[in-house]
Amino acid sequence: MKIAVLGCGAIGSIIVESICSGEIRNAELTALMDIYPDKCEKILENYCPTVKANISICRDLDCMFNSKPQLVVEAASQKAVEEYIPKILSRGINTVILSVGALLDENTLQEIKQACMKSGSRVYIPTGAIAGLDAVKALSNKGIKRIVLRTYKNVYSFDKNTLEKLGFKEVTAKTKIYEGRGDVAVKLFSANVNVVAALSLAAGVIPWVEVYADPELKRNIHEIEVESNVSTIYIRVENTPHPLNPKTSYLAALSALQLLKRIVVEEPIEVGT
Ligand SMILES: NC(=O)c1ccc[n+]([C@@H]2O[C@H](COP(=O)([O-])OP(=O)(O)OC[C@H]3O[C@@H](n4cnc5c(N)ncnc54)[C@H](O)[C@@H]3O)[C@@H](O)[C@H]2O)c1
Known part of the structure; x- marks a missing residue:
């Protein structure tokens, strides 16, 4: 090909x-x-x-x-x-x-x-930097009641201007820098939370998203919680950042x-x- x-x-x-x-x-x-x-x-x-x-x-x-x-x-x-x-x-x-x-x-x-x-x-x-899209897609056949994504990355992974716009000039400890709808999150952090969109397309509902910046963190971590009548799922993925681009997980x-x-x-x- x-x-x-x-x-x-x-x-x-x-x-x-x-x-x-x-x-x-x-x-x-x-x-x-x-x-x-x-x-x-x-x-x-x-x-x-x-x-x-x-x-x-x-x-x-x-x-x-x-x-x-x-x-x-x-x-x-x-x-x-x-x-x-x-x-x-x-x-x-x-x-x-x-x-x-x-x-x-x-x-x-x-x-x-x-x-x-x-x-x-x-x-x-592609599933990208997370796991479990197969199960999310399967559950979407019966409807998903709640889906939450929590993303934790080192502060240097985030665009400085975006952090300042959100009122975080300096981040010296683990800090929640965003909580809200997933479609807003992908626009704000366009290079950090593409996984929100993959989850959303698989689930048929827009996830609720929390984003954390942590100056001590060496890995990119995604936690996903899904609730449906059929199954409850909790997934935690800890990824090594790509050596050429710390915003991107090697897994992606x-x-x-x-x-x-x-x-x-x-x-x-x-x-x-
Ligand atoms: N789906 C996922 O789970 C997932 C995970 C990580 C990254 N991503 C996304 O994948 C994309 C690539 O990631 P990466 O780590 O390789 O990024 P990168 O910044 O290392 O590389 C992107 C390359 O694309 C080029 N580029 C940017 N805009 C362009 C345009 N309009 N026309 C032509 N070239 C352009 C840049 O010059 C750069 O060389 C990013 O958008 C990133 O947010 C998705």
């Missing part, structure tokens, strides 16, 4: 490495796109030195389309999803979306759904990698809902 990657950062680089090393079988990289093309050049140099001449480094979608990808992996930003994903889907190209927070915006969600319906393309959303990149393996290689036995 021919694959293009949008976003040459922490997650994009793991995807590129996995394609060029052959870890993802039957996958061929056709193009990389980023607002900083030098980042794409660097990862091609590091991970794809022998085939880099065949891989386009793009600044715009036309260049990416010329490389004829069958799948685009978005690992850039919510803004990139709004700007590019409906156009990519309209061409009939399937996409994997990491910046899933963008899909909590009703206009973007509708645009994406319409592009898929018109062209027959599909969107895949591995989750995208695993999803790609599932899309590209049809295994005879598939585990998980």
Whole structure:
């Protein structure tokens, strides 16, 4: 399968490495796109030195389309999803979306759904930095009464301006910096709580969210509580931050990698809902 990657950062680089090393079988990289093309050049140099001449480094979608990808992996930003994903889907190209927070915006969600319906393309959303979306999806068949996400990250993971806007100029101890609706949280912390959107799409209800900044914390922690008539679930995931981007959990990149393996290689036995 021919694959293009949008976003040459922490997650994009793991995807590129996995394609060029052959870890993802039957996958061929056709193009990389980023607002900083030098980042794409660097990862091609590091991970794809022998085939880099065949891989386009793009600044715009036309260049990416010329490389004829069958799948685009978005690992850039919510803004990139709004700007590019409906156009990519309209061409009939399937996409994997990491910046899933963008899909909590009703206009973007509708645009994406319409592009898929018109062209027959599909969107895949990896579980990302959490666990348990399979059970949440299953429970949504009978309705979910309550869903809460608590996220704890080191204070340096949060955008300084956002913290100041919320009235937290300096955070010297564990502090609750936000409590409220999930759709508001993904807009406020666009690079920190994409998992809210994945949970929301799986559950069919918007989670209640608490966000904590802790200067002592070395891991990114997500706690999820789900209550339904059928089951009560409590999940706690403690993630190592990605070395290239502390806002991103390493698990999120591995989750995208695993999803790609599932899309590209049809295994005879598939585990998980
Ligand atoms: N779903 C999840 O569980 C989950 C977990 C972690 C991160 N994420 C999201 O995935 C995305 C990628 O994460 P990352 O850690 O690799 O980020 P990163 O900051 O390391 O890399 C993002 C790259 O995309 C590029 N980029 C940003 N906006 C762009 C645009 N409009 N057009 C082209 N290039 C653009 C940046 O220059 C950068 O090189 C982020 O939006 C992040 O919030 C999702």
